[in-house]
Amino acid sequence: MKITPEKLDHVPTGLLIDGDWRPSAQGGTLPVIDPATEDVLTEVADATPADVPAVLDASVSAFDTWSATAPRVRSEILRRTYESLIERADDFALLITLEMGKPLAESRAEVTYAAEFVRWYAEEAVRLNGTYRIAPEGNARQLTVKQPVGPCLLITPWNFPLAMVTRKVAPALAAGCSAILKPAEQTPLTALLFGQVLADAGVPAGVVNIITTSDPAPVVDALLADQRVRKLSFTGSTEVGRVLLASAARNVQRTSMELGGNAPFLVFADADIDAAVDGAMLAKLRNGGESCVAANRFLVHESVSDEFAAALAKRMREQRLGAGTDAGTTVGPLIDAAARSKVDDLVREAVDRGARVLTGGQAPNRAGFFYEPTVLTGVGADARMLTTEIFGPVAPISTFTSEEEAITAANATEFGLVAYAYTRDLDRALRVADALRTGMVGLNRGVVSNAAAPFGGVKQSGLGREGGEAGIQEYLDTKYIAL
Structure with missing residues (x-):
């Protein structure tokens, strides 16, 4: 247009x-x-x-x-x-x-x-x-x-x-x-x-x-x-x-x-993977990832991590990058050159430390502040993107083996705005929601914002x-x- x-x-x-x-x-x-x-x-x-x-x-x-x-x-x-x-x-x-x-x-x-x-x-x-x-x-x-x-x-x-x-x-x-x-x-x-x-x-x-x-x-x-x-x-x-x-x-x-936020997105072994991927797309790609409630860290049980990562990468690969006024665009540009550089630096650093790119991983050669929707696996605990708000269309995936490990990893941040968790077990859902040190929790849903609900966080x-x-x-x- x-x-x-x-x-x-x-x-x-x-x-x-x-x-x-x-x-x-x-x-x-x-x-x-x-x-x-x-x-x-x-x-x-x-x-x-x-x-x-x-x-x-x-x-x-x-x-x-x-x-x-x-x-x-x-x-x-x-x-x-x-x-x-x-x-x-x-x-x-x-x-x-x-x-x-x-x-x-x-x-x-x-x-x-x-x-x-x-x-x-x-x-x-x-x-x-x-x-x-x-x-x-x-x-x-x-x-x-x-x-x-x-x-x-x-x-x-x-x-x-x-x-x-x-x-x-x-x-x-x-x-x-x-x-x-x-x-x-x-x-x-x-x-x-x-x-x-x-x-x-x-x-x-x-x-x-x-x-x-x-x-x-x-x-x-x-x-x-x-x-x-x-x-x-x-x-x-x-x-x-x-x-x-x-x-x-x-x-x-x-x-x-x-x-700021550093939202964990937890996927347990008993989760509905299709629903979790749907929720992940909303929690990650809404606003192109430029949201304080965007999922910043994907913590997935090791038994379903390959299935989840492959499905998420497929969905991310299908997104259409372009100007927001163009018909068919699903992911627009980042706000400015500094934002794009930050996202690119975080991805390159994670890859240098051993992360694997399933899709995306770079800025396209075109006018505008665009960055490809990206999925990374094998992201090490020392990767800066796990402690920094990415504010871009990048999904880093790490694995866990137990509920306790997942909660410990989710809470290992100075931030506490929102967390997401996918599980079919109601008892687990309530346990996890109680244990997460955040102001908001999305259980089996990737969007929590509502004008009629209290929005805010704890800690930093x-x-x-x-x-x-x-x-x-x-x-x-x-x-x-x-x-």
Whole structure:
């Protein structure tokens, strides 16, 4: 599909500050690259710390009014936003594919997933319940109420440029918070179009402000240095998350952190191998492997490892690599050259240490940041890809001999976001789910994400939860009133 500038005319390219689309204070712009062609799609405003005072003032000023707005009014605005996302699904899907690279079918699925967060929190906005009870001594009453935490800084990644935005913005608005959204510099267009949808749905000026920048560190630091920002929600790498946690500690700002993963995918001897391969394709190749919940390590019982590996390699070999806008494409490009180089380095290192390539194993000689869907067997315990988030279409397979060995290997990581396990034995399934030190477990399924479920990890994979009833609590304070 040939993309002309006219196809992007409906997408704002400025900073959204206090209801106005404006250039950055210093006039700079940031190019947005199509990862399938390496061409520049367009340019957007490039914010610097000089833009921070205006953003902060707008967010703080809007918070007082928005937090006092009736929950039903907030709910109806979010409902209109949901309906607009559904109506404009094709616009958003194309935009996601152009700036992020995933196939159009996956982009459409992301729009549906993203819209569900808005619908869910439109419904939650009117259910911010407190408690009332008699004190144990019988001489008083105890009342608790929920109140919005305050202006929030929301930092989203590039791999799900709409869903990660709605997963933060929707609960913040439902709770009565104002928000400063900083989308990833690689994929700002989707967030900017969503900002326009919010405004059209009736979100008042200043309630949601959006800043795009090529140099996030000084901009984010300036925002967190102001104690009027009361909440930080970040999705991204653990390394950056640690830095942000330290910055937020200066003003004791509340934090939600959805950080890195190293998901094990366990296949036991009694597993339905066909179902396990189906699940592996979803857990590995959704978003081309560029997902924090992507299966990163395949731990397969030695008695079925050859069968599983051969079947997985066959399925991976059948995938069609190409631009997400091309009919028939099932795997798009990686986000940029650095991502492709990282994946290639990890594969080459594993092969040098004795791993065997069943399929793939290299970047094709073509424009765009592509990498072939790859299956490796015989991956040694010292391979770096077993401890590093691959973030690409590479499936390294190792074997185990016992349930205890499998659980020990699965837990041998600093991360703890999600794990997957395939077995026909219900007792084993529950034992394994209990023993895995992760925030989420997929039993006989390769997808766990759902807007109505709490998403998040333990250990170095983060703090707090997004989605479900738990997600809105991250944006609420509990106040106790003694009567």
